[in-house]
Amino acid sequence: MLTxxxxxxxxxxxxxxxxxxxxPFGLYAPIEYTLESGGKRLRPQLTLSVCSALGADVSRAIxxxxxxxxxxxxxLLHDDVMDSADIRRGRLTVHKRWNDNTAILSGDxxxxxxxxxxxxxxxxxxxxxxxxxxxxxxxxYEGQQYDMDxxxxxxxxxxxxxxxxxxxxxxxxxxACRMGAIVACATDDVAQAFYDYGVNLGLAFQxxxxxxxxxxxxxxxxxxxxxxxxxxxxxxxxINALSECRDELLDILxxxxxxxxxxxxxxxxxxxxxLSERCNKxxxxxxxxxxxxxxxxxxxxxxxxxxxxxxxxxxxxxH
Amino acid sequence: MLTxxxxxxxxxxxxxxxxxxxxPFGLYAPIEYTLESGGKRLRPQLTLSVCSALGADVSRAIxxxxxxxxxxxxxLLHDDVMDSADIRRGRLTVHKRWNDNTAILSGDxxxxxxxxxxxxxxxxxxxxxxxxxxxxxxxxYEGQQYDMDxxxxxxxxxxxxxxxxxxxxxxxxxxACRMGAIVACATDDVAQAFYDYGVNLGLAFQxxxxxxxxxxxxxxxxxxxxxxxxxxxxxxxxINALSECRDELLDILxxxxxxxxxxxxxxxxxxxxxLSERCNKxxxxxxxxxxxxxxxxxxxxxxxxxxxxxxxxxxxxxH
Numbered sequence: 001m002l003t004x005x006x007x008x009x010x011x012x013x014x015x016x017x018x019x020x021x022x023x024p025f026g027l028y029a030p031i032e033y034t035l036e037s038g039g040k041r042l043r044p045q046l047t048l049s050v051c052s053a054l055g056a057d058v059s060r061a062i063x064x065x066x067x068x069x070x071x072x073x074x075x076l077l078h079d080d081v082m083d084s085a086d087i088r089r090g091r092l093t094v095h096k097r098w099n100d101n102t103a104i105l106s107g108d109x110x111x112x113x114x115x116x117x118x119x120x121x122x123x124x125x126x127x128x129x130x131x132x133x134x135x136x137x138x139x140x141y142e143g144q145q146y147d148m149d150x151x152x153x154x155x156x157x158x159x160x161x162x163x164x165x166x167x168x169x170x171x172x173x174x175x176a177c178r179m180g181a182i183v184a185c186a187t188d189d190v191a192q193a194f195y196d197y198g199v200n201l202g203l204a205f206q207x208x209x210x211x212x213x214x215x216x217x218x219x220x221x222x223x224x225x226x227x228x229x230x231x232x233x234x235x236x237x238x239i240n241a242l243s244e245c246r247d248e249l250l251d252i253l254x255x256x257x258x259x260x261x262x263x264x265x266x267x268x269x270x271x272x273x274x275l276s277e278r279c280n281k282x283x284x285x286x287x288x289x290x291x292x293x294x295x296x297x298x299x300x301x302x303x304x305x306x307x308x309x310x311x312x313x314x315x316x317x318x319h
Numbered sequence: 320m321l322t323x324x325x326x327x328x329x330x331x332x333x334x335x336x337x338x339x340x341x342x343p344f345g346l347y348a349p350i351e352y353t354l355e356s357g358g359k360r361l362r363p364q365l366t367l368s369v370c371s372a373l374g375a376d377v378s379r380a381i382x383x384x385x386x387x388x389x390x391x392x393x394x395l396l397h398d399d400v401m402d403s404a405d406i407r408r409g410r411l412t413v414h415k416r417w418n419d420n421t422a423i424l425s426g427d428x429x430x431x432x433x434x435x436x437x438x439x440x441x442x443x444x445x446x447x448x449x450x451x452x453x454x455x456x457x458x459x460y461e462g463q464q465y466d467m468d469x470x471x472x473x474x475x476x477x478x479x480x481x482x483x484x485x486x487x488x489x490x491x492x493x494x495a496c497r498m499g500a501i502v503a504c505a506t507d508d509v510a511q512a513f514y515d516y517g518v519n520l521g522l523a524f525q526x527x528x529x530x531x532x533x534x535x536x537x538x539x540x541x542x543x544x545x546x547x548x549x550x551x552x553x554x555x556x557x558i559n560a561l562s563e564c565r566d567e568l569l570d571i572l573x574x575x576x577x578x579x580x581x582x583x584x585x586x587x588x589x590x591x592x593x594l595s596e597r598c599n600k601x602x603x604x605x606x607x608x609x610x611x612x613x614x615x616x617x618x619x620x621x622x623x624x625x626x627x628x629x630x631x632x633x634x635x636x637x638h
Contacts, residue, residue: 027464078427082420101401101467104423105460108397111427112456115434119449127442130449134435141428145346148420 001303002052004045011044014062015069030094030106031113034073037089043176044069050180050194053303060122061183064129067117068176071133074110075140077103082148111137125182132182136175143168150234154242154250161239162203170202193293197307200290204283204314210235211279212319214267220318226263236282237275238266245269280315287311320622321371323364330363333381334388349413349425350432353392356408362495363388369499369513372622379441380502383448386436387495390452393429394459396422401467430456444501451501455494462487469553473561473569480558481522489521512612516626519609523602523633529554530598531638533586539637545582555601556594560585563592599634606630 002010015035020028044065051061079085080093081103087093095103114133121129146164150156177198181191212221213228214237228235232253241249252265270276290311299307321329334354339347363384370380398404399412400422406412414422433452440448465483469475496517500510531540532547533556547554551572560568571584589595609630618626 021461024461024464024468026468027460078423082423100419104397104401105463105467108427108430109457109460111430112453112460115449116453116457119446119453123446126446127438130434130438134431134438137431138428138435141346141424141431142340142343144424145343148424149343149345 001049001300001306002058004049004306007045007048007052007058008041010048010058010062011041011065011069014044014066015041018066026098026102027106027109030077030098030102031110033091033097034077034094034106034110035070037091039073039089041069043072043172046173046176046198047180047183049303049306050177051184052180053299053306054181054184054186054190056184061180063117063120064133064179064183065176067114067121067133068172068179070110070117071114071137072172074107074114075144077107077110079144081107082144121183125185128182129179132175132178136171139167139171143171153234154246156234156239156242158236158239158243161234161236165206166199166203169206170199173202173205174198190297193297196293197290197311200286200293201311201314204286204290204311207236207279207283207286208314208317210237211276211283212317214270215276217318222319226259226267229263229266230259236279237270240275240278241266241269241273244273284315287315290314320368320619320625321377323368323625326364326367326371326377327360329367329377329381330360330384330388333363333385334360337385345417345421346425346428349396349417349421350429352410352416353396353413353425353429354389356410358392358408360388362391362491365492365495365517366499366502368622368625369496370503371499372618372625373500373503373505373509375503380499382436382439383452383498383502384495386433386440386452387491387498389429389436390433390456391491393426393433394463396426396429398463400426401463440502444504447501448498451494451497455490458486458490462490472553473565475553475558475561477555477558477562480553480555484525485518485522488525489518492521492524493517509616512616515612516609516630519605519612520630520633523605523609523630526555526598526602526605527633527636529556530595530602531636533589534595536637541638545578545586548582548585549578555598556589557585559594559597560588560592564588603634606634609633 018032018035020032022028047061047065047068048058052058076088077094080088081095081100085093086096091097093103094106115130118130118133119126143164143166146160147168150161150164174195175198177194178191181194186194210228213223213235214226216225218225227233228238232238238249249266249269252262252269255262257265291308294304294307337351337354339351341347366380366384366387367377371377395407396413399407400414400419404412405415410416412422413425434449437449437452438445462483462485465479466487469480469483493514494517496513497510500513505513529547532542532554533545535544537544546552547557551557557568568585568588571581571588574581576584610627613626
């Protein structure tokens with residue numbers, strides 16, 4: 001299997017070599033701005049890693065990997081409009097730097113660009129790749145819709161929340177993994193195993209995001225702790241607390257408190273309910289399920305190490 | 320060739336039989352609302368007509384025809400957000416009936432739905448159909464971007480305007496026609512001829528839209544005459560007038576006039592420049608070019624009649 005560094009390098013070069021038409025500038029400049037702004041590139045990394053781990057030539061997977069990364073960035077661009085978010089990866093969001101119309105239209109163009117990259121997948125697997133990509137995209141929109149619905153409701157159950165984050169974020173990691181298996185011409189069983197790996201990895205990562213926002217170390221986390229509490233964001237922590245101490249929590253949220261005071265009162269409820277430990281236990285479970293999913297697949301030891309350590313990182317990461 | 324009525328019927332049934340998932344309601348209800356709201360269904364009509372005219376089974380073309388119609392409706396949905404338009408086809412626009420976020424997200428899902436339909440095209444032609452569809456989609460976004468850019472400029476030239484409407488509206492008619500030829504496994508020459516037919520038809524239709532908004536018969540047109548003048552919309556008429564009587568026109572547009580007075584003064588300039596006749600002459604030219612484009616193709620007389628009379632209708636229509 002190629003090393004993580006080699007794969008990162010291939011992805012960075014592929015993204016840097018995307019050609020943007022010069023005109024109309026207002027359409028393409030925001031796309032270039034979005035794609036060059038970095039991020040972890042986790043999804044294309046997964047696609048190429050799975051492809052390489054299965055012994056196939058990663059050059060077969062590059063277009064599909066880029067398609068998924070461009071799609072991911074498109075969803076962030078449109079989500080930032082919907083959430084009125086100002087900052088993304090330390091820079092102004094597209095709708096802030098330009099305006100809402102630019103963000104909507106450039107996002108649309110990014111979605112079509114993503115499909116164009118998926119369509120460039122080698123023809124023997126292109127229909128399968130396209131089918132997986134489109135189905136996943138629909139699920140991601142469903143997840144975003146549930147997320148918006150949930151923000152207006154205080155009756156979200158834990159299983160509903162898990163299903164929402166599965167759709168909104170995890171299936172795309174599953175798709176990225178499965179795409180690598182598809183272009184490597186793997187069997188359906190192997191493709192499904194990698195899909196399950198990616199979905200469980202995604203659930204673990206998202207829950208750790210929720211956990212870190214409240215229980216992370218402010219010196220390491222890099223963001224303000226407690227942002228989710230201030231915004232009364234429906235995280236796994238808040239949904240559990242709402243179902244177990246409903247009235248107390250609604251009272252705190254209704255009060256006109258200073259930010260620090262609200263964070264401290266809500267965190268106190270979380271602690272009383274032992275939610276930090278319970279959340280970490282669940283994260284470890286999903287991480288374990290990810291590892292179990294690919295347990296039966298014959299892989300070189302360095303390939304296995306890569307996927308296992310990535311799953312463990314979802315438990316252990318501190319930022 | 321199947322009759323226009325038979326083809327209309329096939330399209331209406333196909334659109335009525337689209338299945339929408341029940342949940343999340345907030346995502347799928349606006350899509351159903353948009354697709355059931357009608358419109359002329361000109362694009363799928365073109366796809367199936369070309370396919371049938373070339374002697375192929377139209378069932379091969381239905382998915383591609385639906386994909387193009389769904390894409391067209393997606394562009395209207397997002398354009399209505401960008402233009403803050405309230406009414407579309409006599410009903411509230413999606414962003415008015417729901418909200419902007421719903422319109423953005425449901426639009427995204429419609430674009431992916433459109434791609435899913437294109438991907439269901441018979442496998443022997445699917446990659447070609449997909450390539451045509453994606454390329455056309457990018458051109459449509461470019462056209463929309465130029466349209467938005469032009470609204471902020473008083474220096475748009477006539478060739479720039481023609482290129483904008485070619486991208487924003489005409490290439491999709493060209494794509495609809497070419498798609499019918501592709502699924503009918505026509506030669507590249509035939510496919511290109513039908514593409515040229517569609518693009519020129521689209522230019523004629525769009526210019527007639529501009530003409531009717533100022534010179535249409537209020538009793539027949541169905542909309543208020545002069546809406547474009549009130550909104551200082553950069554139509555073919557205004558762009559010509561701006562290039563020929565710049566200062567006079569900018570003075571009128573800068574004045575604080577009653578709507579009727581502004582319409583009357585601007586129309587007087589148009590009349591002095593003979594723009595009604597010149598515009599109609601150009602429309603007739605594009606219509607003629609559309610007819611010429613498919614002149615060399617061997618078609619049954621009823622097929623030829625259909626395409627010729629559609630092109631003539633773009634000249635003669637009164638609403």
